[in-house]
Every structure is written in structure tokens, then in C-alpha cells.
Amino acid sequence: MDHTKLKEIATSVFDVPSHLPLTIEDYFEDKEAYFVWEEGMEEGVSVRLDSEGRLLALHAFLHDSELPEISLEERIEIAKAFLDKHYGEELSRWTLVKQEAGYLEFCPVIMEIPIEDAGVTIRVNKKGIVTDVSYRPLEVEPKILSYIAPKEQVLAEVKKDIQLKLSVASIIKVIHLGEVDRLALVYEWDGFYRPIPVDGSKVDQIIEEESQVMVDPPAPTNRLMNWSVEELIGITPDLEKIREGDMEDVSAVVWRKAGFEEKEGTLSVDDYIHNRAGETVKAKFDKKSGKLQGFLWFMERDGNVDLSSQECLQLAVDYIQAINPELLENFTLKLVERENINTEKQLFHFEIFLKNTSLQLPTMLGVNVNKRTGRVYFYSGIDIDLKSAAALETNPPISMEEAVERISKSLDIELKWKIDYDEDEKSYKLVYKLCDKESGNPIRYVDAVSGELILAERD
Incomplete structure (x- = not known):
């Protein structure tokens, strides 16, 4: 047309x-x-x-x-x-x-x-x-299977291998059924989202990234503690504020160099993105505390310092200290070692631990440092109340065995059609999906204090 x-x-x-x-x-x-x-x-x-x-x-x-x-x-x-x-x-x-x-x-x-x-x-x-x-659209009719393993058989196999880990999780009311926003000590069940083959074959275990190794980062140096927020972001006099606004609990600000030339003559998506985001710096702040939560540069900057990877890592840690000093005072950071595909831009991702218990948060703690310019182009912080998190007790009243039993008693499975991403052409396959027996919702956690199940909203 x-x-x-x-x-x-x-x-x-x-x-x-x-x-x-x-x-x-x-x-x-x-x-x-x-x-x-x-x-x-x-x-x-x-x-x-x-x-x-x-x-x-x-x-x-x-x-x-x-x-x-x-x-x-x-x-x-x-x-x-x-x-x-x-x-x-x-x-x-x-x-x-x-x-x-x-x-x-x-x-x-x-x-x-x-x-x-x-x-x-x-x-x-x-x-x-x-x-x-x-x-x-339904692009292709699903194939009708000749054999589906009995529900009881599959469920019995799943119950033999419920593996949990203790963590501090951010419970979010829009994601978790009947909950309020809170931090909780929980037993986390990663297996809740895994589709199960309906032919009775063993579930493929999702292997955690074997190459993922966590190591201690260097200690902070205090060298950025007196920097202003503008200095940490990198705001200079030639940048002018072009937009700001509120989005729920976050305030956002956008800067751009004066004299930026917008593209005219077309209404393409590419030109729209260029005119709105090109050559900008975007930052977000917690609306209540005013604390910097993150920023991202959409422009290149001059520089010729040629930092080593270790020097980039040190700068990343110093940024975290300057923006969130209480994070390093009350928690332990572990650097997740990964291959940096772009050797010029070093992305560092940190896991956070409270008394050896990991924090599972909706946002990652990450810093991107450019080796050539020696500048931070991206910072992603965390948006939780660190004081409340630090006060959490990490010795669970409910044992892991009890948590497994709670899940096992409430566990059910149901048949679902899902897109088969293993096929070259789009198709649908029938799978068993794990769910709570009463509500039909996925079981995400067991509260390690109360023993209550924490359910996720349906897909």
C-alpha cells in the first residue's frame, strides 16, 4: 500500500x-x-x-x-x-x-x-x-502434539529439584501480587519462569554464566568527595539546560551544547531521535532526596589520557563513593568480571552484598569509563533506601528446607502456548509453566521472615 x-x-x-x-x-x-x-x-x-x-x-x-x-x-x-x-x-x-x-x-x-x-x-x-x-497476528498454526506427559509426573520431577538462594530483594507492588514497595529478606527461586517440556524430558537447567567471576574492587581514594553533582556528571558552562520534568518518583534533566543544529525536512524516527537526544546529557534524580540516580552522555568528548583498565576501575569506584558514600560504608561491593567488547569504553558492573547476602534490585550498579578521555559516560545507581536496607536482619527465621516445603505444597503447573525462539521461523510450542495452586500466578520468592509466598503478577 x-x-x-x-x-x-x-x-x-x-x-x-x-x-x-x-x-x-x-x-x-x-x-x-x-x-x-x-x-x-x-x-x-x-x-x-x-x-x-x-x-x-x-x-x-x-x-x-x-x-x-x-x-x-x-x-x-x-x-x-x-x-x-x-x-x-x-x-x-x-x-x-x-x-x-x-x-x-x-x-x-x-x-x-x-x-x-x-x-x-x-x-x-x-x-x-x-x-x-x-x-x-497468529502467523502460523501450532502443531497438535501426539503425546503430553501427565501433569502429576512432571510436577513430581520439578519438586525434586527446587533450588533457592537467600537474598535481599526489592519487592515492587506493580510486579508482585498484593504487595507494597519494600525490601525483604527472601529465598529466591530462579526456576519459577522456566518453561518445562510437555514430552516429559528433563528441564534444561539454566547455567549461570560460568565465566562470571566476582572479585573485590579497589578501595576508594576519596579524591572526588568534594566534587559537585555537576562536576560528577561533567556539566560545563557551554552546556545549557533544555528540558526538565518529573516522572513519578524521579526528576529528569537534559543539557545540550548551544548552537545544536536540528535536522529538518523529514519526520523520520532517526531524525526525531537526533533532534531530541542528539548531543545531549541526561540525568535523573530522586525527587525526594535530590540524590543523583544516573546519567548518560549522548555525545563524544575530547581527551587523550589513555587510562589503563585498572585506572578506569578506580575511577568507577571513586564515582560510586562520591555519589553514594553510605553504600561503601554499610555494604560490600563485588566487581562482576566480564569481557569488555569495546576496549575503549570500560563498563563495570557491581553486585551489592549486605553481610554476605546479595541484594537483588531492579536496577544495576554500573559505571562506564572511556579509557581515551578519562571521563565517565554512564552511571546507573540504585534507588532504594540504603538506611533501611542496612538495618535488615540477614539471619532468616525460616530455614531453606522450610521454604522449599512451602513452595512444594503450593506448586502447580499449567499448559501454555509460547513462541518457540529456537526455531528459525516463528512457531508456537506447548509447555508446562509453574504457578501457584490457588491463584495461578508465578511463585517468585518465599519471605524468609514470615514464610509467606511472594507471587509475581501474571505475564
């Missing part, structure tokens, strides 16, 4: 407010078309189509405070009408597998098992606006 027709279809998908300018119009090897209308980061609409004009994705975030709220029934009707308009023929062959608060999910069902990696989802907000649509 020609580009003009695709654009016509995109503009008909959603009633884009007239004050939103078109900022991206791009076509990818005639396979997909992508359109974005937005005003800064406040409002926007994006539409993605395939080469035949079929809607692949829609996302809208608009100021709708002046609109009246509608009933849940009306939201469901709007969702069904939208889906029928765009996917009527396929929708008639799919099954409604989930419906809640303005959210609908339809997908194909084979052997009475939903193929959740295909189908369509839609969300309609309280004002009646379609805010999210995601469509994934």
Missing part, C-alpha cells in the same frame, strides 16, 4: 486533537508505518500499521479532565465496537480471555489453551477514550 493511503488510514484510526502536530511519519522497508502526534511529553498519540494498513498498535495520552466519566458497560461497548471495526473477521475466530475495568483481551484458543502471544488487547479509560491497542 502506498504511503499516502497508509497515512489516511492512520489519521482515521484516532480522532487526534488539532493542536497536536505530526512529529513522526516513517515507513520501515515497506513493512510497517509509524505515526506520532505529540506536544512535548504532555500529550501524544501514536499509531503503528502494517504494510496493508492493519492496525498493529495505538497509544494515546491526552488531557481529558473536562470530559465526563462513563459507565463500565459503555467502556466495554466502545472497546468491542473498536475491535469489531478493525479486526472483525479475526475477532469472530478468537475468544475473550480477559475482561476487567475497561480492558479486553481476545486471542486464539487451540486445544482449549489460549495463545497469549497472539491476539489483540484494548484499554478504554473512564472518559471513553481508547488509550491502548496491541495486535499480534
Whole structure:
């Protein structure tokens, strides 16, 4: 389909407010078309189509405070009408597998098992606006298997090999079922996400990176302790602040050199990224404490110092000390030794331990140092309350054997269709997935203090 027709279809998908300018119009090897209308980061609409004009994705975030709220029934009707308009023929062959608060999910069902990696989802907000649509076509029919190992047999084998490790984990309410944001001493079960072959063959154990070795980093030198935040990031007088804003608990700031030339004449994704991120420095700060959480340079800098790898490592440790001195005072850092693919840019990743117990956090502690310039281009810190973490008791009242027993008693498995990434062409395979017997959710941890299971949200 020609580009003009695709654009016509995109503009008909959603009633884009007239004050939103078109900022991206791009076509990818005639396979997909992508359109974005937005005003800064406040409002926007994006539409993605395939080469035949079929809607692949829609996302809208608009100021709708002046609109009246509608009933849940009306939201469901709007969702069904939208889906029928765009996917009527396929929708008639799919099954409604989930419906809640303005959210609908339809997908194909084979052997009475939903193929959740295909189908369509839609969300309609309280004002009646379609805010999210995601469509994934069923590209190939799954093969019907002649043999599936009995559930009881597979479950018995899994229970023989439940391996846990003690750690301090960041429990996040949007990821873990019925939880609040907190740090907890837990028994971690990595096996919870592993698909199990339905033919009864032994599960392939995921081997931890054998080459991964953790060593003690050098002690900090205190040489950066008096540096300001701007000095640590590398902000110089020729950089001007061009954007800042808040995102939940984080404040973000962007700097750029004066005189930067934006690309004009096209609305491609590449030019959009160039105009928005080219030659910038981005940093984020904790909104409450103001502490630097991370920064990233999108420009090269001058320098000709030729640091050794050890000197780069020392600089990385000194940065961590200057930004988070209490981290080195109350915790132990271990350097994860890895091959640096780019020898000029040395990326150092550190594991954090509290009294020999590892901290499992949603963000890594990492520093990227350029050997040639002697400058830090990337810093990724951690966003937890270090004082609370340091006060945690690491001697668990619940033994590992008890934790294994808790999981074993609550463990169940269910059949799931999953994309087979081992095949050259896209296909689907049937697997057993581990889950909690009562809720059907994955078992992520056992609380090492209370003994309660901590469940992950469903995929």
C-alpha cells in the first residue's frame, strides 16, 4: 500500500486533537508505518500499521479532565465496537480471555489453551477514550502434539529439584501480587519462569554464566568527595539546560551544547531521535532526596589520557563513593568480571552484598569509563533506601528446607502456548509453566521472615 493511503488510514484510526502536530511519519522497508502526534511529553498519540494498513498498535495520552466519566458497560461497548471495526473477521475466530475495568483481551484458543502471544488487547479509560491497542497476528498454526506427559509426573520431577538462594530483594507492588514497595529478606527461586517440556524430558537447567567471576574492587581514594553533582556528571558552562520534568518518583534533566543544529525536512524516527537526544546529557534524580540516580552522555568528548583498565576501575569506584558514600560504608561491593567488547569504553558492573547476602534490585550498579578521555559516560545507581536496607536482619527465621516445603505444597503447573525462539521461523510450542495452586500466578520468592509466598503478577 502506498504511503499516502497508509497515512489516511492512520489519521482515521484516532480522532487526534488539532493542536497536536505530526512529529513522526516513517515507513520501515515497506513493512510497517509509524505515526506520532505529540506536544512535548504532555500529550501524544501514536499509531503503528502494517504494510496493508492493519492496525498493529495505538497509544494515546491526552488531557481529558473536562470530559465526563462513563459507565463500565459503555467502556466495554466502545472497546468491542473498536475491535469489531478493525479486526472483525479475526475477532469472530478468537475468544475473550480477559475482561476487567475497561480492558479486553481476545486471542486464539487451540486445544482449549489460549495463545497469549497472539491476539489483540484494548484499554478504554473512564472518559471513553481508547488509550491502548496491541495486535499480534497468529502467523502460523501450532502443531497438535501426539503425546503430553501427565501433569502429576512432571510436577513430581520439578519438586525434586527446587533450588533457592537467600537474598535481599526489592519487592515492587506493580510486579508482585498484593504487595507494597519494600525490601525483604527472601529465598529466591530462579526456576519459577522456566518453561518445562510437555514430552516429559528433563528441564534444561539454566547455567549461570560460568565465566562470571566476582572479585573485590579497589578501595576508594576519596579524591572526588568534594566534587559537585555537576562536576560528577561533567556539566560545563557551554552546556545549557533544555528540558526538565518529573516522572513519578524521579526528576529528569537534559543539557545540550548551544548552537545544536536540528535536522529538518523529514519526520523520520532517526531524525526525531537526533533532534531530541542528539548531543545531549541526561540525568535523573530522586525527587525526594535530590540524590543523583544516573546519567548518560549522548555525545563524544575530547581527551587523550589513555587510562589503563585498572585506572578506569578506580575511577568507577571513586564515582560510586562520591555519589553514594553510605553504600561503601554499610555494604560490600563485588566487581562482576566480564569481557569488555569495546576496549575503549570500560563498563563495570557491581553486585551489592549486605553481610554476605546479595541484594537483588531492579536496577544495576554500573559505571562506564572511556579509557581515551578519562571521563565517565554512564552511571546507573540504585534507588532504594540504603538506611533501611542496612538495618535488615540477614539471619532468616525460616530455614531453606522450610521454604522449599512451602513452595512444594503450593506448586502447580499449567499448559501454555509460547513462541518457540529456537526455531528459525516463528512457531508456537506447548509447555508446562509453574504457578501457584490457588491463584495461578508465578511463585517468585518465599519471605524468609514470615514464610509467606511472594507471587509475581501474571505475564
